[in-house]
Amino acid sequence: MNTSGDHAFAGDSTAAPEVVPNEEALSCTIEQIHQTLASRGWVHLQGAKPTDWFDAISARLGEGMFRADVIVDPGKKFSQEQKRSFRPQRPSSYQHDGLQFHTDAREWNILGFYCVEQDRVNGSSRLLDVGDLEQVFSLQELECLAKVEVCHLRRDPQTGSEKIYPTPLLTRAANVWLVFYAPWLMRDTYEPEQHVMLERFRSWLQHKEETCAIEVRLKPGEALFLNNNRVMHARKPIEPSSRRHLIRTSINTGVLGRDVSA
């Protein structure tokens, strides 16, 4: 689905400034982003802007957690695997193979992506809004999914090895369900009831992927912000020689509310 022209900033050259904006303009942009993330879950800021502009926005959206380069790099992928203790071969942002729909770390409420260079052929970011969970699953089913544990990983500061922090697939917070899901972070086995509900959740995701996945192909200088607790992201394979280069920022804001009137 091409959503060009379908969001708050698309096609409105006056909505987002062309250079790093002053504080007043920046506050206005931040407010618009927060509102759009609450009402729709993602924002594509069109029109080329400098990296400093993206960094300035990321810094004001919340507490910056990490800033990373998303590139195809077999050497970095290999060295990442050497440091992993949990399923070392699990997917990596350095790979050219596709990535299945997932959310990133549970505490990262907002993800920002800035395009330095795009893939020659495609390289689109694929998005899946799962904010309609409550319309599909009953409260009882949602509560069952809230018992399904996902293996959230963090490095032990003492040993440097990865430790598993079991985290629910769904967490109720304020007026929303927060989603944390990655196919490669699921346990091997679950209780029978949870297994059945997880399979139903996976089938639902599959159906949504086939019917309402969103594709956003960032151009150099453009940015994309996601509500990481609601909108999953994925990518199709790209060439091993792809020069695609995104900068990803992960931002903690506490819980992002939901504008239910939108």
Ligand SMILES: [Fe+2]
């Ligand atoms: Fe990711």
